[in-house]
Amino acid sequence: MLQRILSIGFLTTFLSAAVRLAMPLMYAGLGETISEKSGLLNIGMEGVMISGAFFSFVGAWFSGSLLVGLLSGMLGGIMVSALHALLTIRLAKDQSVTGLAVNMLMLGVTSFLYKLLSTGQSYQQVGTLPTLALPLLSKIPLIGEAFFNRDLLTYVLYLLLLLVWLFYRKTDLGLSFMSIGENPRAAASAGIPVHRYQWIVMLLNGLLGGVGGAYLVLVQLGVFTVEMTSGRGYIALATVILGRYTPFGMFGAALLFGAANALQIRLQTIGVSISPYLLNILPYAITLVAMLMAIGKNNQPEALGKPYIKGSR
């Protein structure tokens, strides 16, 4: 049995499935990393993703173009984040309550609209993005197939990870964006427009979360189903913590969640019987343990989840 698991063929398909399943989490997780670094917790990521999924489906279905689908998915995500931003930045409301309200609202709105849309038609399928094998890179044994024989959106994500990492590590502007997550009052007194920056990160959060939802439709499934995100928005929050608020950390964490998912599918196909439900627990337990181990190191932004009110002491 162990030999079958350790064969190259098994590992290749397993890794490939892990990356594929992790991709929506990676987009959403990157969006969440960016906003949390600037102090904004968006528990409404689930709502952002379901909105992105729904509107990408609608866009692709009515226009017949995947690009239009992707753009409308982004717009769908941005709409939701803008609502969250309006309540949490402009009105300085509790971010967790707002997030949960946004989730419920969007689950309702998307399933309502989908039921209206699908009356009379039984099965609606849109096309999915083709895979593009990168020359040379995709020939690397084991990881080549998994990481470099994928769709365009995956490659864009790699690029984004690198850019975001560079942005926070190497630029002054990145430092400014991070500072408003640590101490917004100090940042404001240094002349940083806190609220404007917070709006920017929330809109980016919506854009990336929207793509995360759209990925489910435009790459993985080609269809929309009611409540299809099934908690991925919440898992994205976990990837950010497990990844210690860095883009590449988040990448690894999302990969872990994807791997747990993929492992259960692969093990079932070769007839090993470990309960998939027990395997599913694993990443959550690891996240909790990681949070425990991070005690004292404290890499969480200091002002995360606390509203900043101009002129307050």
Added chain:
Amino acid sequence: MQQINRKQTAFDILKILLMTVVLGAILILICGANPWEAAQLFFRGMFGTFSSFAEIFVKACPLILTSLGCAIAFKTGFFNIGAEGQFYVGALGTTVVALYLPGVSGIAKIVLALSIGFICGGLWALIAAVLKAKFNISEIIVTIMLNYIAINFLGYAVRSFLMDPAGNVPQSEKIASDARLAIFIPSTRFHVGILIAVCCVALVWFLMEKTTVGYELTAVGTNKRAAGCNGISVFKNIVLSAFLSGGFAALAGGIEVLAIQKKLLEGISSNCGYTAVLVALIAGNRPFGVLAVSVLYAAMQVGANSMQRQMGIPSSIVNILIGVVVVLILGKELITLSRHPKQTQ
């Protein structure tokens, strides 16, 4: 001053209610249905027969208890989003006791099963409470993680050690009829658990409003540091409120098993653990407010289900309306159209 405030609040509530009704009508119009006809069906679904009226309370019961739990936690500044998981842990504990505990039967078994469920849920919530009180780890994320662990563990349980050996379906054996919660009003589903829920509301109100324990819980929620400086233990109170909070959510799960399902299976919470957070918020964390809002929500759900059955209007309208209500409550300043929103910290 106080009177003006109260008038203003009543006016706000009225405005929000009106906007909700108008939005509901618009959504029904979008579906191509007649709002007047739909409204008739909506109310007939609720009040049409005695048993449909009782159904409102059947639906409200788990929501009352989970929201009550959330309200206690929020009052103490412990943001428990884990009611969903605590619900299932409670359902699991109650089921195990009701199925396998030998030697006791009847009311003693029911009481024991529900109490053990309560304790299991309370302990489940304690994990997050200790992490928050001792290490200042965000309880929001921890309770969300614990939800998924509980839900997946339940999925495992009903497929392995708890699975009914007689069937192939992922669910537990049927609970013996002497350990079930009885029906209170014949020919409806109005069960004794609903009375338990109402009693819990009264108890929590008494605890929070009339006792020192409640005072200390609220004090910690209002200002942790000030409470600590005045000799109120922050750790003790967060732990206590989390335990009670998880316990009530678990009780909801236990009652759902013993009164409605009569066995353990997946998906029986119908997401009431997440709805509870919003209900507690709308109710301003007041116990009797929780009771009223839960019943109102359940009534909307029952009414909307009847619209869905008869006219094909999606019942997800209720989710939209609740979401909008919460957004409107949070964003009161948006609808009062003041240019300078009053912001309090």
